[in-house]
Amino acid sequence: MRHYQALIIGFGKAGKTLAGFLAAQGWQVALVEQSAQMYGGTCINIACIPTKSLVHSAETGRPYAEAIAEKNRLTSFLRGRNLANLTSHPEATLLLGQAAFVNERQVRVHLLETDEEVLVEADHIFINTGAVPRLPPIPGLRESQRVFTSTSLMEQTVLPERLVIIGGGFIGLEFASMYAQFGAAVTVLESGPRLLPHEDEDMAAAIRQMLESKGITFLEGVQVQQIEPGIAHDTVVLQDAQGATQRLSASAVLVAVGREPVVASLNLPAAGVTQDARGFIQVNERLQTNVPHIWALGDVNGGPQFTYISLDDYRIVRDQLFGAGQRTTADRQHVASTVFLTPPLAHVGLREREARAQGYQVRVATMPAAAITRAQVLQEPVGLLKAVIEEGTGRILGCTLFCADAGEVINTVQLAMKAGVRYEVLRDNIYIHPSMTEALNDLFGKV
Numbered sequence: 439m440r441h442y443q444a445l446i447i448g449f450g451k452a453g454k455t456l457a458g459f460l461a462a463q464g465w466q467v468a469l470v471e472q473s474a475q476m477y478g479g480t481c482i483n484i485a486c487i488p489t490k491s492l493v494h495s496a497e498t499g500r501p502y503a504e505a506i507a508e509k510n511r512l513t514s515f516l517r518g519r520n521l522a523n524l525t526s527h528p529e530a531t532l533l534l535g536q537a538a539f540v541n542e543r544q545v546r547v548h549l550l551e552t553d554e555e556v557l558v559e560a561d562h563i564f565i566n567t568g569a570v571p572r573l574p575p576i577p578g579l580r581e582s583q584r585v586f587t588s589t590s591l592m593e594q595t596v597l598p599e600r601l602v603i604i605g606g607g608f609i610g611l612e613f614a615s616m617y618a619q620f621g622a623a624v625t626v627l628e629s630g631p632r633l634l635p636h637e638d639e640d641m642a643a644a645i646r647q648m649l650e651s652k653g654i655t656f657l658e659g660v661q662v663q664q665i666e667p668g669i670a671h672d673t674v675v676l677q678d679a680q681g682a683t684q685r686l687s688a689s690a691v692l693v694a695v696g697r698e699p700v701v702a703s704l705n706l707p708a709a710g711v712t713q714d715a716r717g718f719i720q721v722n723e724r725l726q727t728n729v730p731h732i733w734a735l736g737d738v739n740g741g742p743q744f745t746y747i748s749l750d751d752y753r754i755v756r757d758q759l760f761g762a763g764q765r766t767t768a769d770r771q772h773v774a775s776t777v778f779l780t781p782p783l784a785h786v787g788l789r790e791r792e793a794r795a796q797g798y799q800v801r802v803a804t805m806p807a808a809a810i811t812r813a814q815v816l817q818e819p820v821g822l823l824k825a826v827i828e829e830g831t832g833r834i835l836g837c838t839l840f841c842a843d844a845g846e847v848i849n850t851v852q853l854a855m856k857a858g859v860r861y862e863v864l865r866d867n868i869y870i871h872p873s874m875t876e877a878l879n880d881l882f883g884k885v
């Protein structure tokens with residue numbers, strides 16, 4: 439039996455940051471990770487970083503096989519750096535193995551390298567086991583050799599000729615955009631009635647037009663019924679929005695219909711930790727489970743699935759253990775997001791339609807990306823910018839930027855919203871020229 443002050447299950451963003459912090463405070467910390475290929479967690483190994491490396495390679499014209507090699511170099515480098523960061527703390531112990539609860543204080547770890555089992559007891563336990571792709575119950579899907587998840591598709595060194603993507607959300611659109619840019623013929627199948635259902639009509643049309651100009655085909659309101667294996671290709675059988683049967687030939691199928699929590703291996707009932715109806719671990723606004731000394735952080739707790747949210751989960755726990763204990767999930771207003779298309783789509787706050795539906799009197803400003811000098815310099819004149827302002831108060835209610843560097847520029851708008859800055863401040867601020875951020879002068883000048 440080994441005893442630690444803190445046991446962290448999973449090497450994710452929250453877990454690794456918390457491990458380093460607690461060890462630096464002098465706590466004896468154990469971090470358990472089930473795979474040596476996952477040191478540093480999902481983001482750096484199989485998610486944010488490899489996908490953005492591929493997006494960048496596609497944008498710069500690097501051939502697919504070379505892009506995969508560069509992605510592998512980068513993730514390997516980051517994995518090593520994450521491992522070194524953790525092991526540089528003498529108080530932190532890394533256990534390579536799978537953790538499962540024995541009771542609410544004890545966890546059994548099956549060590550990968552020696553095949554031994556060790557029993558670990560801890561005063562505080564933090565679950566950070568993440569999420570994995572959800573596989574819908576489509577006949578033939580699990581059996582097919584040509585069906586991939588985001589993880590396994592990025593392991594392929596040969597570009598699929600015809601890629602069919604099931605799901606038109608974050609992963610579906612990012613992969614559609616980059617694989618089309620690498621030269622694949624891409625079709626996206628979305629079960630919802632409309633692609634980008636949250637976006638205002640004008641914004642959705644602009645994004646769709648850009649994606650279609652790359653040769654991507656979208657079918658909405660479809661139901662995928664079967665994947666039929668074939669010798670040279672698989673056939674995706676679907677019912678389209680009109681109820682007709684369509685058959686699409688695919689050299690690869692990507693499933694991207696959402697991600698589900700990693701909980702099965704944990705034996706949660708032994709600890710008495712409860713889950714919600716979707717299987718995510720139930721937590722309060724301080725991320726405590728129903729067992730007070732057990733917390734759940736990151737994707738596994740059912741919050742928004744972003745690395746920066748997992749990092750903020752760490753901040754909430756840190757504040758309880760070493761701060762004023764005031765920080766909660768309720769403090770998270772105006773969290774921005776970016777879909778890394780080319781150009782990217784970044785958003786914060788309310789869309790026009792959402793603001794009106796909530797009863798706000800609004801003033802709306804829109805501007806084409808082609809009007810931004812920096813976008814012309816970059817030869818990326820495609821896109822649309824939009825801001826929603828509350829009539830009378832001048833409060834920024836929301837902003838959507840579909841343009842080069844949108845994921846950078848949105849951070850300025852987000853910070854302004856958080857600080858309660860009126861739109862005129864962004865309108866009249868002095869920005870670097872020529873930069874994409876200076877488009878905020880013109881965008882807010884149109885309010």
Ligand SMILES: Cc1cc2nc3c(=O)[nH]c(=O)nc-3n(C[C@H](O)[C@H](O)[C@H](O)COP(=O)(O)OP(=O)(O)OC[C@H]3O[C@@H](n4cnc5c(N)ncnc54)[C@H](O)[C@@H]3O)c2cc1C
Pocket residue numbers: 447448449450451452453470471472473476477478479480481484485486487489535536537538566567568569588609700703704735736737738742743744745746748
């Ligand atoms: C393709 C893709 C692209 C994405 N792009 C972005 C992006 O650009 N920006 C963004 O913010 N977010 C992005 N995300 C989401 C982001 O990756 C996740 O929200 C984030 O990585 C979640 O991290 P986490 O802290 O929950 O834990 P994770 O990083 O998922 O770590 C969980 C770890 O726990 C380990 N584990 C699980 N069970 C056990 C067990 N029983 N014992 C021991 N170890 C265990 C796993 O092996 C894993 O290493 C993307 C996701 C995907 C799939």
Ligand SMILES: NC(=O)c1ccc[n+]([C@@H]2O[C@H](COP(=O)([O-])OP(=O)(O)OC[C@H]3O[C@@H](n4cnc5c(N)ncnc54)[C@H](O)[C@@H]3O)[C@@H](O)[C@H]2O)c1
Pocket residue numbers: 574604605606607608609610612627628629630660661662694695696697742743744775776777778
């Ligand atoms: N840039 C980023 O920040 C980034 C990038 C990738 C992923 N992520 C995170 O990872 C999460 C998971 O991504 P995702 O794309 O898997 O999920 P998602 O929830 O973003 O999108 C899933 C899509 O699949 C559709 N769908 C569901 N079932 C379907 C079916 N049977 N047939 C066809 N379509 C179906 C849904 O209507 C939805 O549009 C995201 O929600 C996001 O939080 C973030």
